Amino acid sequence: MSRLYRLTGRFPVVVIAWRNVSRAKARSALAAAAIVIGVVAIGAIGAGGAAFKQSQFQSIQEQGATDVFVAPGIDKEPGHFDREDVKAIEETVGSAGVVATRGGEAEWVRRGDRRESVSITYMDDPRSLYTINDGAIPENWRRSIVVSNEFAQEHGLGPESRLTLALDEDTGATYRVVAVLAATQGFGSSDVYLPIEQAPAREYDQVRVRTRSVDRAESTADALRERFNDREDRLLVFELTSLVRLLKTIVNGINVFLTGLGSISLLVAGVSITNTMLMAVIKRREEIGVLRATGYGKADIVRILLVEAVILGVIGVVVGLAIAFVVASVANAIFLGDPLAFTSDSLLYLLGAAAFGILTSLIAGAYPAWRAANERPVDALRG
């Protein structure tokens, strides 16, 4: 007697169920395929969505979730920051880096007197917020211009290019490009950067406080609000942390909704398994009658049929998980740049899809099993 036989002899119900499943191969394959679709739907949507969410948060992080943006509040008179205000903010936030900027617009006077609007950020040193891709900013930066990567690419600019910018209707001043910034997803970037000395007035309309973590950004924002916005709103303090939280809720909601839609396909799979099992039970009526006649109890019949349903479910889940895993890897590769960058969320979705698939098949098998077990052998064997 082979070892395999000794092993299968320990699990006779599984052996009988497996033979029954493999008897109607096409029917079993179709029922399992329905589960595959359900598992793929839930697993791929869930895990893909998780990867998408992760990538969005990463880019938000890159856009400065560790930064606190401060603008003049509605009660601030006058409606901009001067040196003193920046100093006061600096005192409040302590050691964190404070970058004060002023936004503006100008007309770029091009050949043939064509004019094009460009956005300007006036600041002390662009390097405090951005990295330089090409060229260098001189020690004493007073007249030259720094351009953003996108702007340089679009117009074919590089170090040593020249731009004439005109405020209002004047003829404008010509600036030499000294540096091109590296590309950034950065929040609040503009086309060109000029030294604060070039601004019409030494006023700032935004202060950015750089911190090292999202938590610090939050506590810095709180400190600023407490210090300046006690009675009147002198500062408009804005940090991305709260936005991240809101976004998280929204993305999670959408993901749960989509996964819920995916679960409908598992419901369909359950109906398909019930249908398959009912047909099998009707086809095997006499056979089940013989089992009952030779001493198999109702519980034994139920067990055999439930195991059959679960076998269909397990086949579906194994194949479905494999496919969902591949789909999720592709999503990971697209969104996160690494096929194996599974987040705990996406693994949870895959696990949930598997558990749900098997549970569905179990529930789907219950009615046919109950019906077969309650058929009286007398009726089944009457022919």
Next chain:
Amino acid sequence: MPVDDRPGDGDGNEATTGTPLISGTNVVKEYQTGGQTIRALKRIDFRIDEADSVAIVGPSGSGKSTLLNLLGLLDVPTSGEIRLRKQDVATLSDSERNRERKQTIGFVFQSYYLIPTLTALENVEMPRMLDRTPKKTRDRATELLERVGLSDRLDHAPDELSGGQKQRVAIARSLINDPELVLADEPTGNLDRDTGDQILDLFEELRAEEGVAVVMVTHDEYVAEAADRVVNLVDGTLRAPDTATRADGGHRDRE
């Protein structure tokens, strides 16, 4: 199976020694069909002893199958009493009847009812598969298949076997739990005469060797002749066999 002419008295086995294997008193079975009550068995008495060989003969619709279901504990009578040894089967729960059936009774059917996904050997093992005694079961099943002359067909699927071979497998299956009673419903109904004769001979041999009581239901007088006792079932009542068919009145001495 004698027609017990005495009115239903207590345990009524003065005629033979010992407790009958299975006995019935005033057994009535009714069915509800489309609002009508059909009386399939009308107050019949019967008894089957150990190693009995009985043929129940009757036309279709006479109540043969109903009686067989009652003997096989697959059904309970509407009224009257059936005793397995001394136990009133009406007092047994569903699962107890299941257990008694498994231990005491083997079934052989006209259409064999082998499970197509299992080999000959596995079909024989089937009633005992859930016992988780694979070694013992396999040894016994192999022995039984050898006994019915199929030692070279152990691993064949049912559809690779002839009708006679299938019925041999079914007979081996009915014996796997060492029952005291084998109930055979038209066991030769799907077989030609020669093959049928071989099956009947096999039943007779097994009865002699294993001491199993064999009850056959048939509408074929020829098959009935192979049994020690013949009982006619007509219209739900038992009748003494036609003297034209059986000169000895239905109760022949067993060797």
